Amino acid sequence: MRGCATATNCGTTRRDAHAPADTGRMSRPTAPPRELRPYLGELVDRTRAVCGPRLVSVLAVGSVALGDYRHGRSDVDVTVVVDDSLPRRALPELAGALAHPALPCPAAGLELVVYPAGFAARPSGGAGYLLDLNTGPSLPERAAYDPGEGPAFWYVLDRSIAHQCGLPLFGGPVRGVIAAPGRSAVLAALRASVREHAEGEGHVADNRVLNGCRSAVYCRTGHWFAKRAAAEAVAAAEPDFRPLITEALRSFARPREAAPALPAAAVGDFLGWVAGQVDAAAGTGGGPGAP
Incomplete structure (x- = not known):
């Protein structure tokens, strides 16, 4: 789709304060x-x-x-x-x-x-x-x-x-x-998605980062958010990743062919953190959205 050790810990007051608002999730296009x-x-x-x-x-x-x-x-x-x-x-x-x-x-x-x-x-x-x-x-x-x-x-x-x-x-x-x-199937799919974005070919760098943000927010909330809303939430909650996410959002505003490269090491570190969030969420067997 580094900071908190588990996806359930992402539910602390600080991070929930920066999660996308429920109203944003519900205001879908008609x-x-x-x-x-x-x-x-x-x-x-x-x-x-x-x-x-x-x-x-x-x-x-x-x-x-x-x-x-x-x-x-x-x-x-x-x-x-x-x-x-x-x-x-x-x-x-x-x-x-x-x-x-x-x-x-x-x-x-x-x-x-x-x-x-x-x-x-x-x-x-x-x-x-x-x-x-x-x-x-x-x-x-x-x-x-x-x-x-x-x-x-x-x-x-x-x-x-x-x-x-x-x-x-x-x-x-x-x-x-x-x-x-089911939640377990979604989390397994998210883990495979994060691995693909980290290791696979042909993915635009900003999309790797923004998909990672969306994956992390799903683990926290059990709901899907638009990439930009998810990125803003993660950037607010995880200052270490804010510069990378800001650059990814700027790149996302450009046509696909004009998207600039992002630092490969920083993208890899971020996706490693996202993988940890997914693994932790899968390990809890609970949290938002769990059956």
């Missing part, structure tokens, strides 16, 4: 950003054309749902839920209909995941998708159909965010469609 509305409308129309009556729901998740979409920097994250009876031959057709530039993506990219309704309605720590599509001007093109071919943590985190604050574009209420993964 519609997508204006610059995305024609695109998302066409995306829904094309998805309906391919899936027909077997389309259950289309949700905006990620930065759009969290109210932190930055045009020219953010991806558009979309979750699609279909009836389990959807013929599998429809999936490549859907990928082709939505791929950039057949459907020009105005954002940095589209990350779209299709789930069968039966899987999506159950808490799970698995990937479980039918289609994972990455496309757009700044994303490597990818259409995957086997949920076992890669790590599951991305999908667990997306479904957790979707359950909390997914923005419906088509279909019924979010929580009637997407089940929340």
